[in-house]
Amino acid sequence: NAGVMQNPRHLVRRRGQEARLRCSPMKGHSHVYWYRQLPEEGLKFMVYLQKENIIDESGMPKERFSAEFPKEGPSILRIQQVVRGDSAAYFCASSPSRGGETQYFGPGTRLLVL
């Protein structure tokens, strides 16, 4: 009865490197959401995906950030050429469908950019 899984839990990158964050939704969930949380701040919506489709990416920065949720495998949030301002906790949530279904969150990946 695994919940939402995220890995790695902690990730350290130097400026200019790439960061790949993975999220495996709960069994039976086909909707994935990514959020970013800066220290002492709330959760900021980034992107909402279904299998093989990006439904809403209105919260994604226009450059360097991308997300995918392939037919097989976990959802990936990819940050290219990381900068110090990308340091944050990135949370993934999943739900069985959209439109009022509750989300279940993973434990998050804490990204530190040196």
Add this chain to the structure above:
Amino acid sequence: GQQLNQSPQSMFIQEGEDVSMNCTSSSIFNTWLWYKQDPGEGPVLLIALYKAGELTSNGRLTAQFGITRKDSFLNISASIPSDVGIYFCAGNDMRFGAGTRLTVKP
């Protein structure tokens, strides 16, 4: 986009006191969700509300879906130290409020 305002921003209370926090939206929601986040962890769902006027309890927690469908409140009765954390509201658009940071003094 929709504006979700959560208040208060933070609360410092004594153990045993009751707590009340609320969220208001600029638009109508069909769902209100309340989450709690412990330090270093992901948010955990506390209560989900699906109908205007609905009042739902989960132990010492009680939440209500406002009849205008633009607001919701969360009450915690007889607070204990483990209630410490950040409480978030969210609507069915999956956007979250800024959170209420609760500190409980023993």
